[in-house]
Amino acid sequence: MAYNIYTPWGCFLIQILILFAKSSAKVPAVIVFGDSSVDSGNNNQIPTIARSNFQPYGRDFLGGVATGRFSNGRISPDFISEAFGLKPTIPAYLDPMYDISDFATGVCFASAGTGYDNATSDVLNVIPLWKEVEYYKDYQTKLRAYAGSKKANEILREALYLISIGTNDFLENYYALLERRMQFTPQQYQDFLVGLAQNFIKELHSLGARKISLTGLPPMGCLPLERTNNILEDNGCMEGYNILALEFNGKLKTLVSKMNKELPGLQLVSANAYDIFLHIIRKPSVYGFEVTEQGCCGTGRFEMGSLCDLYNRFTCTDANKYVFWDSFHPSQKTSQIISNHLVKNYLAKFL
Incomplete structure (x- = not known):
């Protein structure tokens, strides 16, 4: 099976990549921008309800600590960092437990709920x-003073930059509120x-970034929360959302090709997580999963954040x-499978 990398052979290949990375690493740091799919705890330090720094979040993390990751354990940037021979977890920039000595080999600026x-x-x-x-500019200043x-x-030039963002723009903003729908059709909002x-990638490039991975939207119509809302279709995936995600990802892929031609020295990669994620959802038993329609936390149908608590x-x-940890976010095991796939098929060129 093409996508089944969660097998002894698939894991062996990833271990070979990890050993190769440790022996001849070309990436000195992993730098992360985005939303809750990659936030390792920045939201803990701001006044928002979009937090996960409480149990049972993090119950399978090192030491069972709820770090602010929207997962039962580690998330994709953590696994990617480890695959590149760097540390097994990427610290949040706003976390007071860490300083520039920790951030020099990896740092996360992502914020859950953003777009x-x-x-x-x-x-x-x-x-x-x-x-x-x-925050990234501030980090650059501190890094120059430190190193x-x-x-x-x-x-900064040789680091791998991971970008994972966009889902909230559609599910939390466009389809949940009226303002943007009154201004844009779905296709116009995609173009916006x-x-x-x-503009974001151009700015990163102007600040010295060269190796960038851009991840598009997941099959967001199959998130448990969207299935819960899809009552008229027996809680199946909302295929309209999946079609929109594919359309948007196609436009991002075109953008990647365009920017690689326009910006000197840029190595921008369109890291397609959609296909592997959908395959896991459609064929969970291939990867050792038993439940895909709902998350592990609570009933798994609508809980996330404060609704997903210890009680x-x-x-x-x-x-x-479980494929999903809560109604919106993948479990640690799913994140590991997806990350292994991205490293093997898109990011290995940077090893």
Whole structure:
């Protein structure tokens, strides 16, 4: 099976990549921008309800700590960092437990609930993408003071930049609120977001970034929360949302090709997580999963964030049987499978 990398052979290949990375790593750091799919705890430090720094989140993390990751354990950037021979977890930039010595080999600026559109970050009062860039500029200043300008510039140039964002723009903003729907058709909103993505990547490039991975939308119509809302179709996937995600991802892929031609030295990769994620959802038993329609936490149909807490007696005992951890986010096991796939098929060129 082409996508089944969660097998002894698939895991062996990833281990070979990890060993190769450790022996001749070309990436000195992993730098992360985005939303809850990659936020390792920045939202813990801001006044928002979009948090997950409480149990049972993190119950399978190292030491059973709820770090602010929207998962029972590690998330994709953590696994990607490890695959590149770096540390097994990427710290959040706003976490006071860490300093520039920790951030020098990997740092996360992502904020759960944010999007390309500034209006999306306003919904839950989280960090907008422009502010993530401001934190990155601050990080550059600290890194140069810590490592010296020459070494810092080398780290910034050779680092792998991971971008995972966009789902909230549609599900939390466009389809949940009226303002953007009154201004744009779905296709026009896609084009609006692609324009914002282009500006964001241009700015990162102007700040020295060269190796960038851009992940588009997941099959968001199959998220348990969307299935719960799809009562008229027996709680099946909302295929209209999946079609929209494919359309948007196609436009991002076109953008990637365009920007690689226009920006000197840029190595921008369209890291397609949609196909592997959908395959896991459609064929869960191939990967050792038993449940895909609902998450592990609570009933798994609508709970996430504060609704997914330690007192919810319906939470499952083994998250490894579940594709999703809560109604919106993948389990640690799913994140590992997807990350392995991305490293093997899209990011290996940077090893």
